[in-house]
Amino acid sequence: MKKIACLSLIILLVINANAQSIFGGQDYHNVLFAEYVKSCDEFMCRFNGEESFPGLNRKDSLWKWKNFVLLFDYQLITKTDSSTFIKEVTQIHDEVQASKIRLAYESDQWYAELRTEFIFQKKTIELGVVFQPEITPKQLECWTISGINGLEKLGYNAADTVSRLVISPEQHEADFTELDGDFKYHAKEFSRFRSYHSDLDALSYFFALVESGCLKYSKRLYVTFHFFNIPSYVFRVNHFDRKMSNSGWLISEYKKVSEQEKERELNKLLTR
Amino acid sequence: MKTNKLILLFLLFITAGGIKAQTQLMTEEEREYIEQNVIMKINDFLSYLPNIAAKSDKSAEEKELAYHYIDQALELFIGKGENYEYKDQAGNWRWHDAVTMQTTSRGRANRPQPMKRYLRRLMALPYQHVEVDTCSAVRINKRLHHLGNGKYVGSAYFIQAFRATRDGKLVVNDVDAKQVTIYVEKRTIDTPNGEKDYWLIQLGDIKIKTDW
Known part of the structure; x- marks a missing residue:
């Protein structure tokens, strides 16, 4: 009951967009700025309880829970009913507390995906470039590219382990002359000539297209952070640019998953 | 309406968390010093803008002064408005384009433009009077990433x-939240009293985060 009342307060907070009439000018923007989750760093600090949504009282028994709920995009409430939302978020919160989950930059269980526009054969293609924090041999932090999403739009099909184009068994006697025609008629699906035992590698495919100039970078679209830190859950964080308390880097999606499903989600993200 | 007022007043009491040093390479005092200086650099930059922008019919003397402020502003940035070379964390020397500035106009984020061009265009804008508030709110990310050789990189928001x-x-009343990359480097200089460490703090690209 107490949590439902708190949720009502939260909804009131997040929909309270037109505070300008009350405060006007700089104070209003300072309030918005303080509430706005400005960076991934601030998101992690609030998630870990090291920082708090402005105005929450740390002596309140529900402080941690309230601080946690305010990290969710309020629109998630509209996708289900409020009691289901409270129940689910409370379960995630309890799991975070029980497993003592702390988000940190150096964790190897989170990824950044930059949705990016490229030009391929004069067409605009959107791909997701997946980054992961790593440590260089000099023991310094950096981001590296660890996955690429959406390559199937360019004909990449790693999932197809059966469909192959093969070369006649006597072609070794004919200096593989058949290949002249294969290059002519099957150039767009040439990877199907690979061995039944060879897998395609999305990253190599992507890098080859970029380095050969076939895939040209156009522009960045937006970033999604994928977190796999909580046992039995995956969640995503996006930036919400809006004139209200519930803005900035917020949880846009969460999913309860088995460990196998989590592995599948990760493999899908990294296209492996 | 009354309830709304009370809630928003309640929200004004912002709890400020303590700052933790995340690496043993930098002390708490050094970090605090850096944070204060980052705020100072941002305020310096913002304070130059009205002097550069106002007014449209500048006399030769005012123009000269505006150019002086442009030079002063560029001094705050890494590369001082030019392309610059840097060593990445894997040890490769690479080039970075001149730092950029992103602005909004009538609620829309513009394409980032090189800082030097932005400041020169600012000077030519047809305004009589320009006001830019100094930072009333700033957040500096808790984590400064070590780049090696006493260098660090982080982000500040204002x-x-x-x-x-x-x-x-x-005619213009734009308010936005911006992110600026900050570059910090520990340097040692010789003084008559021996060697002394100091922190060189430079600003990088400025990007719109949200527009109000």
Whole structure:
């Protein structure tokens, strides 16, 4: 009951967009700025309880829970009913507390995906470039590219382990002359000539297209952070640019998953 | 309405968390010093803008002064408005384009433009009077990433309010939250009293995060 009342307060907070009439000018923007989750760093600090949504009282028994709920995009409430939302978020919160989950930059269980526009054969293609924090041999932090999403739009099909184009068994006697025609008629699906035992590698495919100039970078679209830190859950964080308390880097999606499903989600993200 | 007022007043009591050093390479005092200086650099930058922008019919003397402020502003940035070379964390020397500035106009984020070009264009804008508020709110990320050789990189966030008048009317009233990359380097200089460490703090690209 107490949590439902708190949720009502939260909804009131997040929909309270037109505070300008009350405060006007700089104070209003300072309030918005303080509430706005400005960076991934601030998101992690609030998630870990090291920082708090402005105005929450740390002596309140529900402080941690309230601080946690305010990290969710309020629109998630509209996708289900409020009691289901409270129940689910409370379960995630309890799991975070029980497993003592702390988000940190150096964790190897989170990824950044930059949705990016490229030009391929004069067409605009959107791909997701997946980054992961790593440590260089000099023991310094950096981001590296660890996955690429959406390559199937360019004909990449790693999932197809059966469909192959093969070369006649006597072609070794004919200096593989058949290949002249294969290059002519099957150039767009040439990877199907690979061995039944060879897998395609999305990253190599992507890098080859970029380095050969076939895939040209156009522009960045937006970033999604994928977190796999909580046992039995995956969640995503996006930036919400809006004139209200519930803005900035917020949880846009969460999913309860088995460990196998989590592995599948990760493999899908990294296209492996 | 009364409830709304109370809630928003309640929200004004912002709890400020303590700052933790995440690496043993930098002390708490050094970190605090750096944070104060980052705020100072941002405020310096913002304070140059009205002097550069106002007014449209500048005399030769005023133009000269505006150019002086442009030079002063560029001094705050890594590369000082030019392309610059840097060593990445894997040890490769690479080139970085000149730092950029992103602005909003009538609620829309513009394409980032090189800082030098931005400041020169600012000088030519047809406004009589320009006001830019100094930082009333700043957040500096807790984590400064070590780049090696006493160098660090991080991010700071601030509100920029830009107001301009023409013919006595307010024609621009843009408020946005911006992110600026910060570069910090520990350097040692020789002084008559021996070697002394100091922190060189430079600003990088400035990007719109949200527009109000």
